[in-house]
Amino acid sequence: MATRVDDDGRPMRTGTWVTASAHIITAVIGSGVLSLGWVAGPATLIIFSLVTLFTSTLLADAYRHPDPVTGQRNYTYMDAVRTHLGGFKVKFCGVAQYANLVGVTVGYTITASISMA
Structure with missing residues (x-):
């Protein structure tokens, strides 16, 4: 196939x-x-x-750049930030994105443990 x-x-x-x-x-x-x-x-x-x-x-x-139909695809959020903003903003965005993931993980862990109790 x-x-x-x-x-x-x-x-x-x-x-x-x-x-x-x-x-x-x-x-x-x-x-x-x-x-x-x-x-x-x-x-x-x-x-x-x-x-x-x-x-x-x-x-x-922001998915395709520079043209929305035939432009190069940005497969990740970081790729889109790199394409449109570049420089230090990519690193700042990465730190913010991972901090958000850690916060969400802690929140779900606390909520799950309270629900189990």
């Missing part, structure tokens, strides 16, 4: 709007958001979904 590839030789992506929506929903609905109540919970979900929409639109615009 021949593997289908994109214009850059990598395997073709198979995501759909359904899988993208599932990823966005799981990213927006944190473990504590729905426990905020019937008013604050949905309001928080709406706010976070708007932030997610805005940032995903920015990332989609």
Whole structure:
């Protein structure tokens, strides 16, 4: 069976709007958001979904450079920052990205341990 590839030789992506929506929903609905109540919970979900929409639109615009159709692809967030900003900002972005990952990991660990207790 021949593997289908994109214009850059990598395997073709198979995501759909359904899988993208599932990823966005799981990213927006944190473990504590729905426990905020019937008013604050949905309001928080709406706010976070708007932030997610805005940032995903920015990332989609930065995916190919310089042309959005035929430009070189940026496969990672760091590649997009390197292409558009360069220099020290790439290192700053990397530190911020890893600090965010550590914070999220600590948050989920604490939440999981409280839920298990």
